[in-house]
Amino acid sequence: MSTETTGAPAQAVAGRPVRIRTLLILGASGDLTGRLLLPGLGRLLALGRTAGLTLVGAGSDDWSRQQWRDRVAGAFRDCERPDNDNGVRQLRLVAGQTDYHRLDVTAKGALAGLLAALEGPVAVFFALPPAVSQKACEVLGPADIPEGTRLVLEKPFGSSLESARSLNRTLLRLVPEENIHRVDHFLGKATVFNILGLRFANRLLEPLFSNQHVAKVEIYYDESLALEGRARYYDHAGALRDMIQSHLLQVMALMALNAPASLKERDLRDHIGSVLRASSVNPDFARSTRRARYTAGDIEGRRIPDYTAEAGIDPSRGTETLAEIEVSINNERWAGVPFILRSGKALGRPQKEAIVTFKPVNHLPTGFKGVDEPTRLRIGFGPETLRLEIDVNGPGDIFTLDRAVMEAQLHSADLLPYGEVLEGVLAGDPLLSVRGDIAEDCWRIVEPVLQAWAENQVPLEEYPAGSHGPAGWGTSRQDRPLE
Numbered sequence: 001m002s003t004e005t006t007g008a009p010a011q012a013v014a015g016r017p018v019r020i021r022t023l024l025i026l027g028a029s030g031d032l033t034g035r036l037l038l039p040g041l042g043r044l045l046a047l048g049r050t051a052g053l054t055l056v057g058a059g060s061d062d063w064s065r066q067q068w069r070d071r072v073a074g075a076f077r078d079c080e081r082p083d084n085d086n087g088v089r090q091l092r093l094v095a096g097q098t099d100y101h102r103l104d105v106t107a108k109g110a111l112a113g114l115l116a117a118l119e120g121p122v123a124v125f126f127a128l129p130p131a132v133s134q135k136a137c138e139v140l141g142p143a144d145i146p147e148g149t150r151l152v153l154e155k156p157f158g159s160s161l162e163s164a165r166s167l168n169r170t171l172l173r174l175v176p177e178e179n180i181h182r183v184d185h186f187l188g189k190a191t192v193f194n195i196l197g198l199r200f201a202n203r204l205l206e207p208l209f210s211n212q213h214v215a216k217v218e219i220y221y222d223e224s225l226a227l228e229g230r231a232r233y234y235d236h237a238g239a240l241r242d243m244i245q246s247h248l249l250q251v252m253a254l255m256a257l258n259a260p261a262s263l264k265e266r267d268l269r270d271h272i273g274s275v276l277r278a279s280s281v282n283p284d285f286a287r288s289t290r291r292a293r294y295t296a297g298d299i300e301g302r303r304i305p306d307y308t309a310e311a312g313i314d315p316s317r318g319t320e321t322l323a324e325i326e327v328s329i330n331n332e333r334w335a336g337v338p339f340i341l342r343s344g345k346a347l348g349r350p351q352k353e354a355i356v357t358f359k360p361v362n363h364l365p366t367g368f369k370g371v372d373e374p375t376r377l378r379i380g381f382g383p384e385t386l387r388l389e390i391d392v393n394g395p396g397d398i399f400t401l402d403r404a405v406m407e408a409q410l411h412s413a414d415l416l417p418y419g420e421v422l423e424g425v426l427a428g429d430p431l432l433s434v435r436g437d438i439a440e441d442c443w444r445i446v447e448p449v450l451q452a453w454a455e456n457q458v459p460l461e462e463y464p465a466g467s468h469g470p471a472g473w474g475t476s477r478q479d480r481p482l483e
Contacts, residue, residue, distance in 0.1 A: 028057030040418025121148030297465030
């Protein structure tokens, strides 16, 4: 994608973006950096996918250069393989040369001064709380940003539609849209292309993805994990903001979009945007949405306290730990098909998949016995799996319908999720980044729901930790197929 020579400023080649020379991580001493970013970068380096990169860390903690280098080396160590000498050399080179700066990113001139001292082009990864990232950008001016700088922000992007719009305006004042990466680590390339390949490369499936044949689409991200030390963030976010707004709406768009002309970022993101612009939640929120919060319970031998008893939780906020919304996509392909998005914590049945339930056949010949169940296609996320559930003639009595399952393992990426994110950032490929208008539309879809919940138009139900969720929810049934 770019010149790979060292010591000279990187120049664009034939209009293509240049490869980043320096990765600056803000919030370098934080949990996100140590647990996800550095291991992702380490795998990327070990595979030889980003040569000539300089890593710089900055944070509010008073760390020495050696403390930072020890953290980087420790995170990279698991990426070393004895049969990959070049990868090991690259990991140790980056870890041995990286530097750390103590920095208050919200202080005027502090971040600008550091950017001016780094070899460009620079990618600035804001591994910080969204509010801090916004303040850091607000104290920068266009003259403080060297040419070619890329700004990388974590989702959730803002905390509301208005805050997302405000942040977009701030960022566009600093750099062009193509240099803004609003990253969604949940959507790795493998997940995206598995869905697109399955839908558009198979004549058996592509014509069936419409309201003529599909009864409903369900997208789940149910976790057995509870707060795991994230109370301070989570109690201000909740399940709807944290997962459905930030991630599951993007999965929904991939499941629903029309075939793009190509897999280039503009074609694909234009089609994602088209789906989301057509999407809304029925304003009868007591019927179209649900929310709940976990109480004390047991998960795999671990005792989970009541959510309201967790350290750092303010019970008066009414934060939900399980959210479910029904989205309508008001276009010709999908009008009338409910898209049910659900995500929650501290559940006894982890479930991370999209389920397409097809309508029953128009006519089943008289004489068949047994239960005629709908055909279902299930796409799993991590591990990437495909399961097709169909009716067939059963053993013994050939007139009796029985259930059969066809399964396949889909391609998994050789990079960790944050490695995939960083590869796109460093190469200037925004395919896996969320465009500004799309980020705003995600907030537009959920904001009326959040307002209704704040006004208690929808009851906050409860479920014991380790259960499948509130017993009255259809999505919590224990007798659901293919468990």
